[in-house]
Amino acid sequence: MLSFLAKKTTKNYLRGFSTNIISEQVLQRTIQRCSERNIVIPTYDEMFNPQLIPNDIKNDLSNIGLWDINPRNLFRVTWKNEPTEFGGGFGGANYIEIPKELSGVDARIIVLLGKYLPTGSHKVGASFGPIVEKLVRGGFDPTTQKALWPSTGNYCRGGAFNSELLGCKSLAVMPEGMSQERFDWLESIGSEIYRTKSTESNIKEIFTKMHQLEKEMGDSLVVLNQFTEFANPMWHYAVTGRTMEELYNQLATPRSNFKGLFLNQGSGGTLGSSMYLHQKFPNMKTACGEALQCPTLLENGYGKHRIEGIGDTYVPWILNMKDMDLLVGIDDQDCVDLLRLFNEKPGQEFLLKKGVEKSLVDRLSVFGISSIGNLLGAIKFAKYYEMKKDDFIFTVATDSAALYQSRLQSFNQKLGGYTQENAISHYYGSLMKQNIQYMQELSYYEKKRCHHLKYFTWVEQEGKSVKELDQQWDDDYYWTERMEEYKNLNHLIKSFNQRSKDLKKSFSIPKYSYKENEAAFH
Numbered sequence: 001m002l003s004f005l006a007k008k009t010t011k012n013y014l015r016g017f018s019t020n021i022i023s024e025q026v027l028q029r030t031i032q033r034c035s036e037r038n039i040v041i042p043t044y045d046e047m048f049n050p051q052l053i054p055n056d057i058k059n060d061l062s063n064i065g066l067w068d069i070n071p072r073n074l075f076r077v078t079w080k081n082e083p084t085e086f087g088g089g090f091g092g093a094n095y096i097e098i099p100k101e102l103s104g105v106d107a108r109i110i111v112l113l114g115k116y117l118p119t120g121s122h123k124v125g126a127s128f129g130p131i132v133e134k135l136v137r138g139g140f141d142p143t144t145q146k147a148l149w150p151s152t153g154n155y156c157r158g159g160a161f162n163s164e165l166l167g168c169k170s171l172a173v174m175p176e177g178m179s180q181e182r183f184d185w186l187e188s189i190g191s192e193i194y195r196t197k198s199t200e201s202n203i204k205e206i207f208t209k210m211h212q213l214e215k216e217m218g219d220s221l222v223v224l225n226q227f228t229e230f231a232n233p234m235w236h237y238a239v240t241g242r243t244m245e246e247l248y249n250q251l252a253t254p255r256s257n258f259k260g261l262f263l264n265q266g267s268g269g270t271l272g273s274s275m276y277l278h279q280k281f282p283n284m285k286t287a288c289g290e291a292l293q294c295p296t297l298l299e300n301g302y303g304k305h306r307i308e309g310i311g312d313t314y315v316p317w318i319l320n321m322k323d324m325d326l327l328v329g330i331d332d333q334d335c336v337d338l339l340r341l342f343n344e345k346p347g348q349e350f351l352l353k354k355g356v357e358k359s360l361v362d363r364l365s366v367f368g369i370s371s372i373g374n375l376l377g378a379i380k381f382a383k384y385y386e387m388k389k390d391d392f393i394f395t396v397a398t399d400s401a402a403l404y405q406s407r408l409q410s411f412n413q414k415l416g417g418y419t420q421e422n423a424i425s426h427y428y429g430s431l432m433k434q435n436i437q438y439m440q441e442l443s444y445y446e447k448k449r450c451h452h453l454k455y456f457t458w459v460e461q462e463g464k465s466v467k468e469l470d471q472q473w474d475d476d477y478y479w480t481e482r483m484e485e486y487k488n489l490n491h492l493i494k495s496f497n498q499r500s501k502d503l504k505k506s507f508s509i510p511k512y513s514y515k516e517n518e519a520a521f522h
Contacts, residue, residue, distance in 0.1 A: 020137070027138030031496065033167050035503040039071040041132055041166075043493045044238040044486040047078045047125070050090035062087045066118055069189065071165045073118050077128050079243045083116045093247050096363060096397070098375065101355040104432045107259070107387035109378045110247065112240070115366045115400040119185070122398055124158035125239060126269040129231030130224040131162055133489060136496040140222050142168040146192075148223045150210045152203070153178055153309035153370075154399055155226045155267065160191040171221070173209050175202060178308055180406040203227075203314050207462065226267040227316045228462075230482045233272025238486040241276030244394045252392070259391040262328070262378040264289040264310040264370060265297065268319030270396060275323055275483055277394075285325040285385070289377040292329035292438055297450050306332040309370040309398060314457040317464060320472070320479045321451040326384065328377045329438030335372045336411070337430040342367055343401050343408060344418035350427060368404055371397035376434055384436045448473065 021027060033039075046052045053075050060072045065086040067073075082088030094116045098109040114122035131147060134140035140147070146169045149159030156172035163170035172186050176195040186193050194213070196205040214221055226232050248258050258281040263270050265288050274286040290297055291305035294312040302313045307330065315321070341347035342364035351361050367375065374395040382393055401408070412418065440446065451473055458464040471478055 022134075023138040025138070026141045027136075027496075029141055029143050030135055030138065031500050031503060033142050034496075034500045037071065037167050038504075039166060039500070040074070040497050041136065041493050042075045042077065043490040044235070045490055046075065047128075047235075048239045048242050050075070050078055050080050053090070058089060061089070066116070067120070067161075069161075069164050071167075074128070074162070074165050076118050077125050077162075078117070078239065079112055079122075081116045083113075092250075093243050095247060096360070096366065097251075098378075099356065099360070102351070102360070102431070103375075103379050103382070104434070105379055105382040105387065106389040107382035107391045107393055108251070108256075108389070109375070109382065109393050109395065110244075110251070111371075111375065111378075112243065112247075112394070112396045113366050113400075114371070114396060114398045115402070119154070119157050119161050120399055120402055121154040121158060122240070122270070122396060123154035124161055125235045126226060126232045126267070127155055127159035127162050127224070129235035130226070130229040131159065131166065131168070132493070133231040134222065134224075135166065136489065136492045140168070142166060145220055145222050146171055146217070148173065148210065148213060148221050150174075150206045150223070150225055150227075152206070153182060154403075156191075157182060157185060159224060160186055160189060163191075164189055171213065173206055173213070175206065179404055181403045203312075203457075204461070226269060227314075228318060228458075228464075230318055230485075232267060232269035233275070233318050233320075234483050234486050236270050236272035237276045237483040240270060240396070241273035244273060244277060245280050248392055248394070253390070255390045257391050258284050258394075259385065259387055260285040260287060260325075260381060260393050262287040262289060262374060262381045262393060262395045264307070264330070264373050264377065265312070265316070265319065266310045266370075266398075268316035270398075271319060271323070272483060275320060275479055278323060286323060287326040287328050287377060287381045288324045289328040289330050289373060291373075292331045295329055295438075296453070297327050298329055298438065298440055300453065307335050307370050307373045308368075308404075310373065315450060315453045317454060317458050317462075321447045322473065323479070324447060324450070325442055326381065327440040327442065327450075328380050330373045330376050330380075331430075332373075334376055334430040334434075335369050336407075337426040338372045338376075339367075339369055339401065339404060340408065340411060340418055341423055341426040341431070342372070344423075346418050346420045347423040347426065350420060350423035354427065365401040367397050368399040368401055369407070371399060374398070376431075379434045380436060380439060383434065384439055384441075 057072060057075055064070050064072055079093045080090050082091055083094055094113040096111045103109055118124050147163045148171045149156035150173045156174050160170040160172055171192040173194045194209055196209050210223060261274050261277055290312055291307045293305035294303040295301040296312050348361050378393045378395045454469060459466055
């Protein structure tokens with residue numbers, strides 16, 4: 001029935017991940033699924049610049065909530081959503097600038113806010129890349145296959161959300177020690193959840209479960225591993241990096257300097273933005289953070305920590321170590337202390353006394369635990385390089401305190417109610433005390449040492465080749481070619497949408513009702 005849709009495939013054999021069509025038959029079934037459900041996929045350019053989004057889609061969004069399971073919300077996978085829960089449009093990037101009263105430094109620290117993306121986390125973008133890259137090439141069949149999202153936190157939430165919007169069933173593999181809010185939300189949308197008996201740092205247990213499920217389910221399962229999928233950092237290269245560049249140009253004066261980017265390592269995805277920014281600001285530096293309790297990059301170390309969502313005990317396959325300039329160790333106790341300071345009433349009252357404006361104090365709930373880790377890393381970064389008032393540092397608030405209310409309740413039960421004495425201790429002892437300890441400026445060979453750590457996870461355990469590991473280091477085009485593939489994917493997405501539209505016209509497929517067919521998503 002769909003043979004008229006088949007087109008001659010133009011294969012693109014760039015050395016990045018290939019954008020050639022994998023299976024035309026699977027692609028046709030996927031197009032039919034999207035036609036039936038009125039699914040339109042945004043391009044990377046539309047996610048960076050929502051002004052390019054067609055007006056009819058903007059009109060649809062005016063009646064849709066930010067977290068609603070509706071495929072139009074694919075167009076809200078952007079930093080530029082109107083900060084409202086329902087019916088919002090688009091504007092400039094959502095961000096906070098951190099004043100000296102909160103940072104203790106003169107540098108201008110700019111924080112992009114993940115709270116205002118669907119699911120309340122920027123990982124919805126990181127997971128968009130891998131699944132869409134396969135859907136538009138016929139590499140994933142939503143009618144017969146499930147998507148598996150191995151994660152230490154928000155990636156599997158973003159993946160499950162995108163799967164639902166795209167009409168795909170999903171599985172999540174996540175350590176049992178993550179916050180309860182993550183599990184509650186995944187259950188609410190019907191995702192299959194597999195808890196590993198591990199904590200934040202136990203990536204190996206996640207991979208073991210992933211391989212077990214692969215063996216049991218065979219071809220009916222497609223693994224979308226954030227630590228190996230280049231479409232993860234590519235989304236940040238194409239969307240986050242360009243958003244930071246645009247925002248800097250809006251805020252900068254003639255004396256301003258784009259000094260750097262701080263991000264915790266995590267999956268290495270958000271650090272994809274650094275590869276874009278280094279092209280635009282060659283003199284900037286990129287600082288990569290990790291938990292002090294698990295200093296894998298700093299000391300080849302290991303251990304448990306409580307900065308939920310940033311992983312550790314491994315170096316992601318998709319992290320370009322040549323692009324890193326500085327390593328920073330973040331104490332997880334400081335992150336936990338500041339979560340309480342920012343969200344408990346005595347802490348907020350103390351911050352007001354210290355001169356932090358009420359409008360900012362009222363918004364500090366936009367920082368989750370790993371977001372606070374990014375803030376502390378940016379402060380240490382500024383102190384290390386003695387940055388001045390004209391110097392800019394960018395970072396992101398990956399998620400908000402909304403995902404850690406159970407943690408706050410647990411702290412109060414175990415430690416007692418939060419007091420002014422706690423606030424004083426945490427303000428001075430966990431925020432203002434930040435210094436340049438546990439930091440390392442990377443030479444060429446220190447970067448290479450960190451890169452070589454990939455061997456023990458990816459070659460010995462996960463089947464990657466030494467040849468490609470060496471290519472990552474030796475080939476000057478390896479990383480750029482993979483990141484620039486978003487431009488080819490823009491064309492594939494447009495072609496996919498047009499074929500879906502043409503099919504709908506040809507067969508007069510009735511409009512899919514998400515309320516009437518909600519069970520189909522589960």
